[in-house]
Each structure stands twice: as structure tokens, then as C-alpha cells.
Amino acid sequence: MGQSFGAICNQCGTKFMVDAGGGSAFHVLHCETCGQAKSISFEELGDLHAAYLKGLGGPYAHSTRKSDKFISKNFAGEPISEEEYDQKVEEHTGLCGCGGHFRFSASARCPKCRNNDWTEDPYSKHVRYE
């Protein structure tokens, strides 16, 4: 599901790490202004994540299928759509230190020049995790 890898800025050549996607226990959002990553755990989201799982109608990830099933079965609230969930998670995440909003759709940026024009470093370790 999630992955992290090294990137090289096409503008200034700075090497940095990119966290993309999130894992089976958390999301990774990026600030749409400066590109800073912030992870939000499903535990922290509580009922919001439970409502999303219920709306999903199936497990979120292979590794969490048992607990996902348990949660969606035992959650008494109303299910929500993925769109609504994404919006609520973004609201929950709040504002970045720079004043920008954290978004699922925002991508990582170079920490030095804030450019989102970068390429994956072919020599860095590409880590995938669930």
C-alpha cells in the first residue's frame, strides 16, 4: 500500500525522502503549499475510519481484513463515502505550520526550493509496506 523512496529535485538537485500513500494503519497527507508530509493513524481517526470501512463494504487492506470486518460489523453509526471520508480526514489533519492545507492529492515537494518537480532517485532504497 504505502511506499517511501529517495527523490532528487530537478530544480536544485537536493536529495530527500518521499513518503507516499500511507500504510494499513495510517494515511500520509502532504501540505499543498510546502509539501510537508503528515501521517494520521486510523486509531486517531476512530469513528471516522470505522464509518469509512462500513461504507467500503469490504476490508481496507489484506493485513487488516479481520479487524476491518469486526469494526464495520460493530460500528453503529452511518457509513460514509470515500469522498466524504477524505474530506473529513483533511479537516481533521488541520493546517500545516506554513499555513497550507494537508491534502491526499498534494504531492511531496523539495524541502529546499519547494518545487514538486522531482524524480525518484534510482540508487535509493525503495521501501514498500502495507
Ligand SMILES: [Zn+2]
Ligand atoms: Zn529543490
Ligand SMILES: [Zn+2]
Ligand atoms: Zn506546509
